[in-house]
Amino acid sequence: MNSSALIMMLVTEIVVTVVTIYYFVKVLKTPPKPEPDSYSENDEEKR
């Protein structure tokens, strides 16, 4: 691959992957809001 294509591809793909992982991990790490919330699985945990 030529260097401009390689740079373009790597920069774009690394940025997109990092941002995607960052947001998804943030979703996983954020504690649920107090009940009643929007998600029924949290209700079952409470019971």
Added chain:
Amino acid sequence: MSNNKEAWGSRVGLILAMAGNAVGLGNFLRFPVQAIQNGGGAFIIPYLVCFLLMGIPLLYVEWSMGRFGGKFGHHSTPFILDSMDRRKFWKYVGVFGIFTNLAVAAYYCYLESWTLSWVWHSVTGSFSGQSQEQVASFFGSYISLETIEPILFWIVCLFLNTWILSRGLSGGVEKVAKIGMPLLIIFGAILAFIAVTLKAGEHGAVNDGTMGLNFLWTPDFSTIWTPKVWLAAAGQIFFTLSIGMGSIQCYASYVRSKDDIALNAMSAGWMNGFVEIVLGSAIIIPISVGYLGIDAVVEMTKNGGLGLGFKTLPYLFDQFGGILGVMCGVFWFGLLFFAGITSSLAMGTPCMGFLQDEFGWKRENAAWAFGIAILILGLPTVLFFNYGVFDEYDYWAGTVSLVVFALLEIILFGWVFGMEKGWKEITTGADIKVPIVFKYIIKFVTPLMLGWVFISSLPGIWSQIKNEAIDKQILAATDPAVIEQLNTQILYVNISRVGLLLVWLGIAYLVYIAYKKRIKEGRFTS
């Protein structure tokens, strides 16, 4: 009154379902072709700019509109929009949010059924030992309905969609997303690895897979100021994020007002971006260039990526030989199937939400009504595919309707509902700090960009109405049989347009009846 007691099971489930809604066949078949045709690697610059200035703002707007409407028990756009302003006509603008889903699902499920059929044929070895022409001719025979098989797979696909929808959000849609999205990413990653590591001389390849990547990502910066490239990038953002459809609002309407939508919107939106940019760019082009060379691929993608995906890749996978060839076929069409079904399920929910909210229908009945509606609406796209009916549905419902609805909803949100209230809706319960700049982007930049996209589309819309492309083909044709076929095509295309218009008017009439019913029952409208 309403039988709608739906809820999401988990936050991850909602995000995967929303990402599944956005991830469609276009991520793998349309994006790489658009990139090739619009400046290669440089296409990513207008693409990302459009994502930041149009995609992300519309994601925030649609998520917050949905959650806002959900507070009042609205789960489809007619009454979500109605709850945002006193003026009565907004509910009829919201008709687009049901119409688009119904009309797109009508042809999209047929496309989805091809993927199911191609998985079956990959497993049973139908493409094994066939020449490229034979595989292409298989596709031609398939869409010409030379056997009953396409109809059977289509019915199976419709039934599957309807059955899953009848199981509800957490029991159906969410479960499919939780299985389908991880599998899609795993299949995509395996295929991308195989494609990128393809070496010239191995399995009959004439080029390295990286030659395809090089071709796709080499930036041609001379194209970057061309309006056509920006229009293509804006169009791709529309297609890929499923904005302007009404399905995001529907999914978000089941989120309670104190729960986050800002982080959810970003997580789902970027997940779609990851699938499109990282996986979508690394499969179809590297493999095709590896076997056929750049010139052939450029020629084959002139009419889009559908032919490459269904007519050429099965032949190329067969060159891998044995188990690997079968496995790649199953992975490729399997990932396309998961991409398709997670999107078509999202198209069913606004229609079901409307019937449940307004007419007190049970979930199962609403799901079957949707299934029957897309069976009736989709039948012309199956029977008259070769007469351009499929493409006509795609043009009006899957292209024009999205832009019109997105333009009107952003005006409603930023200028009628008001940006102060709108900003409060976006940031309430947010688990991330939404940059304040988006307040101004939503109010000024996004409507201007959408207005530009719409105005730029007007000549094309006019040309489509006048059937100019078919007329040109008739003028160029000399064979009387071809001329007769094209004249018949004009007839079918015109009939399908009238049909779509009648569907829109029919939904508008149902909205009117629902409105009158609400008045009679003293229920909140706006």
